[in-house]
Amino acid sequence: MTKSGERKITVALAGNPNVGKSTLFNRLTGLRQHTGNWPGKTVGVARGQTIRPGAVYTFVDLPGTYSLEGASEDERIAGEYLRSGEADCTVVVCDGSCLERSLILALQVLECCDRVVVCVNLVDEARRHGLVPDGEKLSARLGVPVVLTAAGQGEGVEALLSQIAETAAREVCPDRLVWQDPIAQAEQIARECVSGDKTQKAAFRRKVDKLLVSRRFGVPFLFLILFGIIWLTVWGANYPGILLENLFDMGYVGLSTLLKPLPWWLRGVLADGLYATSARVISVMLPPMAIFFPLFTILEDIGYLPRMAFLLDPCMARCGGCGKQALTMCMGLGCNAVGVTGCRIIDSPRERISAILTNAMIPCNGRFPTLILLGGLFFSGTGAALVVASCVALGVTGAMVSSGALNRTVFRRESSTFVMEMPPFRHPRLGQILVRSLLDRTLFVAGRALAVAAPAGVVLWVLSNTTLLQRVTGFLEPVGLALGMNGVILAAFILSLPANELLIPVILMALTRQGNIQAVAGVTQQVLQTAMTWQMGLCTMIFTVFHWPCSTTLLTIYRETGSIKKTAAAFILPTAVGCVLCVMLNLLF
């Protein structure tokens, strides 16, 4: 009891992956945790609160697991939390369209927790497939309250809340039930409590899967999808990019007049440093992200990603990895830090490390704009899209070859396995996808980049208006030339360690020396075209793909591995690959 007389209730949400746990959590708490249709989406523990008259609920969203006793990180986290008894009530979320499997975990939770509510979620999906779970019968069989919900529609959520409050207040029964042979029990209970034709659901999924993972069309279709997404991003980002740039130019003119009365250096710091850098970063990175993230979210939502892992496992197995690594690589296309965190779904610890170390070789959304800009600068039309796509392909090849090398040498090859659930297809909720991916992901990443770009702009302006930047670029010139670039570009790579989006703005600022160039449309292209040859452009693109990960990713790698050595390896490995490739290319020209 708190002072105000409101009860505080801590509720743990447990359940299999892919049963709509995160959707339910978001419904309950109003938070917008990102959801996706593949096992392992929720990594770590999320907390959220909701207030109802008389009670404050704190929800703890545990990672989805199939069991509580396993060796994986997620299972350990979930099991330990539940056994700690911190939660006043545990909600086991089950899949109404596949109750049998969900109940195996539910029975395990019933054995180790005192106050449990079973939530049969996705009843809408179950109904669509002609299945009717019987809540009352299930409640009688399990001896705990059962609530039927469809979290996507918000159905049954209030009933769940009141049931939680009731259960949390209940006296604890001294002896818990022990379920002999939970798997057989689950099978039996599910048979008794679900009526309807089970074959209907299976028939639908088989029809879709026959197409998407078919032996003949599966792989070509996969590459078509990936290339399509990249092409749409490259092609579609062009126009809004120019529009944004023009808009920011007008803003620049306005700002300059506004700042006229200020001393020259303050004007420079604010308009040329802070404003121009932020504006360039935004106009260069926002459009591709606003296209890429919604498209990728659709793939995630319908459940295509696990199919992708399935199709690519044979290929990854040849590099000593598994299909799940292909999945983390795709996440890396969005953001490498997310890709690194996603590596938790990889079961073998060694494979996981090699996946983490090589993830930064997949060009992320922060580097896409650079590739697109440079590709467009030196190659025309379709050629540009092809060059950008080859850069991505090169990154993927690099990541696979080097993780293969790691798995064969440093990490002595252990027998690897691949076990992955392929969840049922779900209809993408288009409206929600658009809002979620635009507001949550795009603005979040853009905000993070902006938070770095604004102060970096100030520092850059100071650097370029003293002789400091010139001295640094002069110092780096021989190294840069050896790599087929020059001192300015290499310095820009170093200075954009905080965020890859900074690369082009830094190059521009350094090229124009005094930093007083206006962010006029077309000037970006002009300046770069006069300062760079196409060979230089190509080397820069390759180095963009292969160089050290950004600081956010490095921090994430440190957090995930807990080792400075491995973080350093993650820094050195892609850089070394990039250096070798660039030197070779330079010698070729």
Add this chain to the structure above:
Amino acid sequence: METGLDCLRLGQLATVLEINTDKSLKYRLQAFGFVPGTQVCCRYRTPGGSVTALEFRGTVVALRTRDMQKIRVRCL
């Protein structure tokens, strides 16, 4: 007829008899409810045939065909 799970044709039903894979894989399969007595059916294979998607208990789980050799089944 008794055989290894890897020898099953696509779409053929079978009952699991024994799982002789290494412990960690056996355990992970058990968490899915894949134990002796479970009815299983091979659904899809990758082009090279090295990965197979199995359907059991209303779930589809992908597994390497190599690991499936160590799972004995009786065809139905």
